[in-house]
Amino acid sequence: MNSYSPTSPINVLESWEKENESIARRGLKEGLRDSLTGLNHFTDESKIELNESLISENLPSLNILTSQIKNVPKRVLKNGKIKNINEYYIIKEILCDLEYEITESERNELNSLYEEYEFGK
Structure with missing residues (x-):
């Protein structure tokens, strides 16, 4: 992706930071959460x-x-x-990942709680 493009992730984040720091922070959290839930692949x-790279940069381990x-x-x-x-989005990711290691009854219960949160608001 062209780093000069307004849609490059770095440029989007910088524009969010200029507009509102809390929006940028939420965007980073969501991106990190999405990346972490995809690690099982x-x-x-x-x-x-990746873990060694994080540690070598004095960042938290996986x-x-x-x-x-x-x-x-x-x-x-x-x-x-x-x-x-935050819990809602994590549960959503888990429910979408059919390979995530939870029992069928746990998946059913989480799905009910997910729907209750989503539609009960």
């Missing part, structure tokens, strides 16, 4: 390489970054509800 070698996402389904099931938009 990476090879083990790619994950190791385990630290993904632990936030991995805990959400259990927390939502325990609470019996989706509490916020």
Whole structure:
């Protein structure tokens, strides 16, 4: 992608930062969350390489970054509800990923809670 294009991710983020810092922060969080939920499609070698790269740049490891996402389904099931938009998007990603390792009953319960949050608002 052309880095001078107004639709390049860097230019979009910079325009959001100029407009409203909280919008930029939310956009970064959403992009990171999407990237992290897609990691299960990476090879083990790619994950190791990415993890080493993060650590070499003094950034959090993949385990630290993904632990936030991995805990959400259990927390939502325990609470019996989706509490916020962040949990909503994580549960949405999990439900769309048919290979995500949850039981059928957990998937059904999460789907009910997802629909309750989405349509109950």
